Amino acid sequence: MLDLYHHGSSVCAAKVRWAMILKGLDFEAHYVDILKGEQFEPDYIKINPKAVVPSLIHDGKILNESTVIMEYLDLAFPQKPLTPKDPFEYVKTRYWTKILDEHLHPACGTLTFASAHRHIVRKNLSEKELEEFLASTPDHSVTVDWAGFKKQVVKYGFDAPGAKDKVRLYDKYLKKMDSDLQQTKWLCSDEFGLADVALTPYVNRVAMMGMSDWWEGRLPYLADWWQRIQQIPSFKPAILDWCPEDLTNDLLVFGSKSWPEVAEIIEVEI
């Protein structure tokens, strides 16, 4: 029995969800609305003390950390393996999931909150609820200093200290993806694999926020990879269809409004 605790716009949850669907695993989905503060409920904290999604419970065993969960799934359910066997391709996959955990994910949290989530939480929560939402965030959560940083980004957007650097970091790794994709058809080899699954939600996030000009006409190998990713039949049901319509719409509307500011930070002419 597999129980997945997830959210529609969570990049970490999306990659685990897609891995499970690609491997043909049935799971029970439990929606945790992280924009309403459901991740702070005591029962969920018992499962995930950092108050983040995703969490997976497999026959009573609790698993946290999306990269680790994906590795576990490939070990526990060897059918349709996603991890390359070749040692170089294997460590290249590890490189990408490490970069993702250490750099790209904190950069994504910043980009998403500064562009869209800060406006979405303001729209959906009263002032008191927003205060409670921010006060409930544990310090060691999305990042080691997420509580303070999230407050700053909700208040100041891209003018929060360090926020623009995080956007430049995002750009650095999208460029690195483009350069790796010049060498091989997929990210780590000519076979689609775990790194492609893990990185997809981070490219999708930019696209969902109406910022595809980040790569269009600029990062051609990434643009081509993104087209091929979207043609995989399970992409839409695993990644897009779990995001509620109003949230999909808000991400696009607020994200598109933020694109000129983001473009300026990464020095893209629009």
Ligand SMILES: N[C@@H](CCC(=O)N[C@@H](CS)C(=O)NCC(=O)O)C(=O)O
């Ligand atoms: N290192 C964790 C990070 C998980 C994470 O940051 N989840 C985000 C959504 S992608 C979250 O739950 N955020 C809750 C919040 O911002 O309070 C993992 O890979 O599972």
